[in-house]
Amino acid sequence: MADTTAIVLAAGQGTRMKSKRAKVLHELCGRPMLHHVLEAAFAAGVSDAIVVVGFDGDNVRRSLERFGDRVRTAVQSEQRGTGHAVSCALPALASSVGDVLVLCGDTPLVRAVDLENLARALREQTSASLALLTCEVPDPTGYGRILRDASGGVRAIREHKDASTEERAVREINPAMYAVRAAFMGPAVGKLSPNNVQGELYFTDVVAQAAAGGGAIAVNCDSASTLVGINDRAQLDAAERALYRRRAHELRQSGVTIRGDARVDAGAVVEPDAEIEAGVVLRGTTIVRQGAFIDVGCVLTDVDVAEGAVLKPYTIASQSKVGPRAQIGPFSHLRPDSHIGEEAHVGNFVETKKTTLHKGAKANHLAYLGDGEIGEGANVGAGTIFCNYDGFKKHKTTIKKGAFIGSDSQLVAPVTIGEGAYVATGTTVTKDVPDNALAIARTRQENKEGYASKLRARFKAAK
Numbered sequence: 001m002a003d004t005t006a007i008v009l010a011a012g013q014g015t016r017m018k019s020k021r022a023k024v025l026h027e028l029c030g031r032p033m034l035h036h037v038l039e040a041a042f043a044a045g046v047s048d049a050i051v052v053v054g055f056d057g058d059n060v061r062r063s064l065e066r067f068g069d070r071v072r073t074a075v076q077s078e079q080r081g082t083g084h085a086v087s088c089a090l091p092a093l094a095s096s097v098g099d100v101l102v103l104c105g106d107t108p109l110v111r112a113v114d115l116e117n118l119a120r121a122l123r124e125q126t127s128a129s130l131a132l133l134t135c136e137v138p139d140p141t142g143y144g145r146i147l148r149d150a151s152g153g154v155r156a157i158r159e160h161k162d163a164s165t166e167e168r169a170v171r172e173i174n175p176a177m178y179a180v181r182a183a184f185m186g187p188a189v190g191k192l193s194p195n196n197v198q199g200e201l202y203f204t205d206v207v208a209q210a211a212a213g214g215g216a217i218a219v220n221c222d223s224a225s226t227l228v229g230i231n232d233r234a235q236l237d238a239a240e241r242a243l244y245r246r247r248a249h250e251l252r253q254s255g256v257t258i259r260g261d262a263r264v265d266a267g268a269v270v271e272p273d274a275e276i277e278a279g280v281v282l283r284g285t286t287i288v289r290q291g292a293f294i295d296v297g298c299v300l301t302d303v304d305v306a307e308g309a310v311l312k313p314y315t316i317a318s319q320s321k322v323g324p325r326a327q328i329g330p331f332s333h334l335r336p337d338s339h340i341g342e343e344a345h346v347g348n349f350v351e352t353k354k355t356t357l358h359k360g361a362k363a364n365h366l367a368y369l370g371d372g373e374i375g376e377g378a379n380v381g382a383g384t385i386f387c388n389y390d391g392f393k394k395h396k397t398t399i400k401k402g403a404f405i406g407s408d409s410q411l412v413a414p415v416t417i418g419e420g421a422y423v424a425t426g427t428t429v430t431k432d433v434p435d436n437a438l439a440i441a442r443t444r445q446e447n448k449e450g451y452a453s454k455l456r457a458r459f460k461a462a463k
Contacts, residue, residue: 003098004119005182006041007089010034010105011054011076016232022056023230024105025063028240029247030265030283032063033230036108036243038071039266043112044119046101050089052076081200082176083192090186099123100185102178102203109226109239110177121219122179129184130210131217132157133177135224143173144204146218154216157204161197174204175227184210251276295329303334306342320352323359341376354394355386358401371413372397381407381425388413400435 014023024034038049049067053060054076064071074089086102093100099122101115114133122131132154134146142160145167149155157174158167180188188209192201210216221227230236247266248258256270260278264270268282271290276282280294284302288294291308298311301318305311309322312329319336322328326340327347335353340346344357347364355372363369365382371394372386378399386397387410395413399405403417406425417423418435426442433439 003096004046004101004179005093005097006038006046006049006101006103007086007093008034008037008041008049008051008103008105009082009085010060011052011057011079011085012106013055014106014231017236018233020056022053022060025056025059026230026236028108028236029243029263030267033108033236033239034060034063034105035066036266037103037105037110038064038067040110040112040115041101041103042070044101044115046115046119048072050074050092051105052085052089054079081194081198082203083189083201083205086185086203087189087192087201090189093182097182100180100182102176102180104176104229106230107175107177107227108230109228109242111223111226114221114223114226115177117221118177118179118219121217122181125215125217128210128215128217129181129188129213130207130215131179131219132207133175133221133227134172134218135175135221135227136171137173137224138171140168140171140173144176145170146172146174149211153211154207154218155211156208159196159198159202159204174207175221175224176204176229177227178203178207180206180210184214298329369397371395372399374399375401375403375419377401378403378405380405381409383408385410386413387411403433 010024012023017023017026025032041049049071051064051071051073053073057075061073072092074092076085076088099119101119118131118133122128144157144159145163146154147156147158188206192205194200196202207216230239244263247264251258251264251270255272257275262276262278262280264282267284268286270276270288273290274288275293277294277296279297281299286300286303288305289307292305293310295311295313297314299316303317304321306322306324308325310327315329315332317334320334320338322340323342323344325343327345328340331348332346333351337354338352339356341357342359344360345362345364346352350363350367353370355369357374358376360377361374363380367380367384368386370386371388374380384405388394388397397411397413398416400417400419402420405423408426409423410428412430415429416432418433418437420436421433422438423429424438424440427439428441429439
């Protein structure tokens with residue numbers, strides 16, 4: 001399909017979404033619905049695509065930058081129907097294009113295999129000018145109906161609002177996905193007229209022209225649910241749940257264990273022998289490598305999880321790296337630029353930000369580690385805080401190899417704890433600690449014998 005271009009119609013507002021955003025920018029599985037359509041088209045083999053934009057066009061164009069020069073746009077400044085939208089794209093169509101796929105940007109469940117079948121049907125039937133996908137649905141309300149002649153061939157499509165009572169009884173519908181000869185499409189679109197209830201140019205009328213000429217081929221799809229369009233938030237939710245189910249099935253087939261309602265976004269990668277528990281959400285460009293275990297309720301965004309790592313329940317992480325056989329959680333928070341090294345531990349209620357823990361380093365309980373570097377084998381005790389912000393600038397804390405930080409310590413950055421050094425429990429460190437030194441900075445304890453009963457009596461009298 002190197003000579004095939006996709007034209008994707010994405011100019012409408014989608015008023016039933018009740019949103020200031022273009023309908024095609026609403027996301028499913030971490031990507032705008034328009035992107036799912038484009039990815040299916042590229043997976044089916046099209047060489048490039050023209051997206052027709054209109055409402056919220058600037059934001060739609062910005063969203064398409066990830067596709068680079070494979071996607072360009074055409075503008076439909078006034079929405080006058082699908083035929084008019086296609087005509088807006090025609091000037092951008094290269095002269096070398098043989099066939100065109102015409103698709104809608106609000107059909108995110110469409111499968112590459114269905115588009116491949118559609119394009120193949122047109123290529124193999126050399127006398128035909130057009131091929132279209134069709135399917136039967138229990139309730140065809142709102143869809144264009146496929147009208148056939150006495151021999152069973154497609155003769156036209158009738159939009160619901162223009163259909164007679166007899167035509168509305170037809171359950172074979174048009175999901176608005178076509179493969180068209182480029183040489184036929186230009187003249188056919190030029191002949192369209194707004195002779196309908198909507199007063200618009202319907203691209204569906206091109207089907208009747210094809211049927212009257214070289215022929216229109218109906219390609220039946222065995223899964224009507226994959227062709228549905230999205231018009232409101234309820235349909236968006238249903239489609240997203242279907243995409244997550246499809247994604248989970250594909251991953252299970254590839255050797256991944258996924259339990260329950262785990263949600264893996266379209267851009268996330270999970271390698272074989274990884275295990276993903278119920279309630280997990282993998283977002284963005286997250287990678288979970290072979291043998292890693294992601295336990296219940298973890299939410300990972302753009303996180304690289306190495307082989308054999310274990311993320312315990314309810315770990316939250318973003319834009320970070322977790323090294324081989326590291327252990328994170330439960331209830332840990334890895335903020336951006338956290339790098340947890342091989343076999344390192346970050347435990348319950350520990351928060352890291354822009355901090356590296358080298359091999360075997362541990363911070364197992366109740367700590368804030370911001371703008372830090374923690375050396376190999378170092379231990380950070382419960383309640384430790386990196387005091388990294390002075391109200392204006394962030395400062396770095398460095399803990400060198402094998403150092404021990406006692407519980408309830410405060411390290412006031414910028415500061416360095418030397419190799420093998422020991423910071424005593426409850427210490428506030430305000431200056432560098434040399435290698436192998438003990439740092440202790442706390443008020444000397446004083447015990448007053450028998451004083452507790454006197455203190456209680458005073459408090460009781462005051463009350």
